[in-house]
Amino acid sequence: MDFDYSPKTKELQARLQKFMDEHIYPSEAAYHAEITANTAAGKRWTPLQTIENLKPKAQAAGLWNLFLPVDSAEASGYHGAGLTNQEYAPLAEIMGRVLWSSEVFNCSAPDTGNMETIARYGSEENKARWLKPLLEGKIRSAFAMTEPDVASSDATNIATRIERQGDEYVINGRKWWISGAGDPRCAIYITMGKTDPEAPRHSQQSMVLVPADTKGITVVRPLNVFGYDDAPHGHMEILFENVRVPVSNILLGEGRGFEIAQGRLGPGRIHHCMRLIGLAERALELMCKRASSRIAFGKPVAAQTVTQERIAEARCKIDMARLLTLKAAWMMDMGGNKFAKNEIAMIKVVAPSMACEVIDWAMQVHGGGGMCDDFPLAYSYTAARTLRFADGPDEVHRNAIAKLELGKYAVNPKPVEMPITRGC
Incomplete structure (x- = not known):
């Protein structure tokens, strides 16, 4: 490598x-x-x-x-x-x-x-209608998967129904933490739900494209994150009541929602983790500058041993997280998401926890300033902490990592899939 x-x-x-x-x-x-x-x-x-x-x-x-x-x-x-x-x-x-x-x-x-x-x-029709304006930045979109009434950390629990009636799919269900749905430019939801509850566990779910202005969609409320509502982006609770879309809006085919999610979540986790590393890098930079400029008990905060230990630990943890994420990205390029499934799960555990810890140390060095929006740290912390849920809670990824590790020593190892999970 x-x-x-x-x-x-x-x-x-x-x-x-x-x-x-x-x-x-x-x-x-x-x-x-x-x-x-x-x-x-x-x-x-x-x-x-x-x-x-x-x-x-x-x-x-x-x-x-x-x-x-x-x-x-x-x-x-x-x-x-x-x-x-x-x-x-x-x-x-x-x-x-x-x-x-x-x-x-x-x-x-x-x-x-x-x-x-x-x-x-x-389809070519859907690419022309939705992908082109998204790539041009003319509209925005949302991904409607997580639900309030079930533990969405196990995505097979998702209960929203997508039922075919003639040339249409009828959608009924309630979603929440639908990021981006608060933006008035949000024009399309990729929505996941059950098309066949009787099918094998991982073949029950499908994904369909649902225009945001379709009759029967109600944006119930914006959810706040540690007091922030993230407007105008927003994380919304949405109700689907007899929402009808053409059959042509289905992605790939009925029962293939998990297959699509596998392809979608791998690169997204790389993006999230690298952005978190950037966030942690900036927190460390701010921590060093603040510690060097503030005097406490007759000497710079940077001269305090505890501060030096945290700065050193932050440097080590950021670099370790970066190298692991780059390894996961390289493995995905070499062999695809399944080839890198263990590394993808590991970075999703490592990067958010690392960022939370580094940002927390930076907030501590900033004293009262670290709690308010005079500095970007408080808001950065909420973003990092949220990502210990988004794309799957730490616990789900740790379980997958442990199963893969135990499988190395099993007599008859069972395949372990990368978790399709959203948290909440």
Whole structure:
């Protein structure tokens, strides 16, 4: 394994870092000021012009749709940067340093996973209707999987019904934590539910494309995360009542929802983990600067042994998480998601926990400042802590890792699938 970045990646890294320095970091104050102004005006669920004004600049700089992998580009007929998972990973890390910056480059969740899903599994008609405007940044999307009435950490529990009636599917169910559904530009939901409750356990679920303006859809409420509502993106609870869509809106075919989820979640976990590594890197940077500038008990906070220990530990943990994530990305490129299933599960445990710990230490060094939005740490912590649930709780991934490890020593080992799970 060679973890030196490719010349293509190095060149994109330099351009992306330059863009962050020139446009993203200087816009952070304007971003927060706009949110405050929108709140005061009662317009929380309004697209932020701070982000919208930067999108044309990112496109002009050739930093648009960087996530779109080679196979999805070929399948869709549209082209991003054509990077492998390993090549894209360090770019996700750079974007992850500022929580909202990925949207500027049209590389934010859940749109990236949804675009890849439609590119790989959608019909030509659906690609033209939904994928093209998503790649152009004209609309946004959501992924409707998690439900409040069942433990969605086991995705076979998902109870939303998708029943065929003639040339239509009729959808009934309740979803929550549907990220992105609060954005008024959210035009399409990829929705998972049961088409055949009597089928084998992993063949009951299907995925369909549901336009957000379809009759019978009610956005019940926005859910907040540690006091943040994440407007205008939002994490919504949604009710589907006799929602009808054409049969042609099904992805890949009935009973193939888990197959699609396997293809969708692997790259998404790489993206999430690398963004978390970027978030942790920035927290460490802020921690070092703050510790060097603050005097307590007659000497800089940086001179305190406990601070030095935490800085050293943070450096070690960030680098370990990065190397493990890059290994997972490389293995996915070499052999696909199943080949890398153990490493994908491991990074999903390691990266969020590492980020939570590093950000927590940085908050501690910042004292009272670490608790408020004068610094990005409190909001960063909520994002990192949330990702110990999103794409599956730690416990589910640990179980999968343990089963794979135990299987090495079993007389008749049983296959272990990568968990399809959303948490909550």
